[in-house]
Amino acid sequence: MGIAGSSGSGKTFFLKSFLDHFDQEQVTLISQDDYYYPANTKTQEENRLYNFDVPSSINREDFFNDIKSLFEGKTIYKKEYTFNNPNLTPKILEIKPAPILIVEGLFIFHYEEVNQLLNYRIFLDADEDIALKRRLKRDLIERGYDHDDVMYKWVNHVVPSYNTYLLPYKDTCDRVIVNNTDDPKLINGATDLISRELKEKLQFD
Structure with missing residues (x-):
């Protein structure tokens, strides 16, 4: 199952709600964010200008190979990406097949070799002004970024990248969830339905 969406669309909450429907051995998650090329050698100004929102910022080969390893029943180990926050110590992630x-x-969806492995695609979407408010709240509080830096990246990196590398695939997805409210009932209702369908298909108890 592939899950993607605009920044601030509610992917984190969606994933948490979805995972809560299953036992640990029934489902596993691999995130593209843990495959960023390291940027901790850059100065603060270089980091501000660096575009993380382009396909070349990700170690695409390792990402694909680890997905294939999970398909083959292998456990993988990956250092957590901490978004260059010096106050966070990265953990070693143990990702088991399920x-x-x-x-x-x-x-x-843009990475063709990854997209071809997916059986089901979910697109999370939100209006741009709502997504920006959520992004500001997250980056200023949780990641310790400067307001001007967040706005610079939003205008010059985030929105153009979304329009180029994700939005064109919206109509190809199996389910599109528009999340313009902060009412958890919307996401919880969607994950209830999807998880119920999967449990029936896979004959989970």
């Missing part, structure tokens, strides 16, 4: 594999990230 009957349901969730692949999450901005470029998962």
Whole structure:
């Protein structure tokens, strides 16, 4: 299952709600965010200008190979990406194979070799002004970014990348969820339905 969406569309909450419907051994998640090329050697100004929202910022080969390894029943180990926040110590992620594999990230439909592995595609969407408010709240508080830096990246990187590498695939997805409210009932209702369908298909208890 592939899950992608605009920044601020509610992917994190969607994933948490979805995973809560399953036992740990039934589902696993691999995130494109953990495959960014390291940028911690850059100065603050270089980091501000660096575009993380392009396909070349991701180690595409490792991302694809690890997805294939999970398909083959292998456990993978990956250092967590901390978005260059010096206050966070990255953990070593142990990602085990499971009957349901969730692949999450901005470029998962753009990367043809990844897209071809997906059986089901979910697109999370939100109006731009709502998405920006959520992005500001997250980046200023959780990631410690400067307001001007967040706005620079939003205008010059985030929105152009979304329009180029994700939006064209919206109509090819199996389910599109428009999340313009902060009412958890919308997301919880969608994950209830999708998880119920999967459990029936895979004959989970």
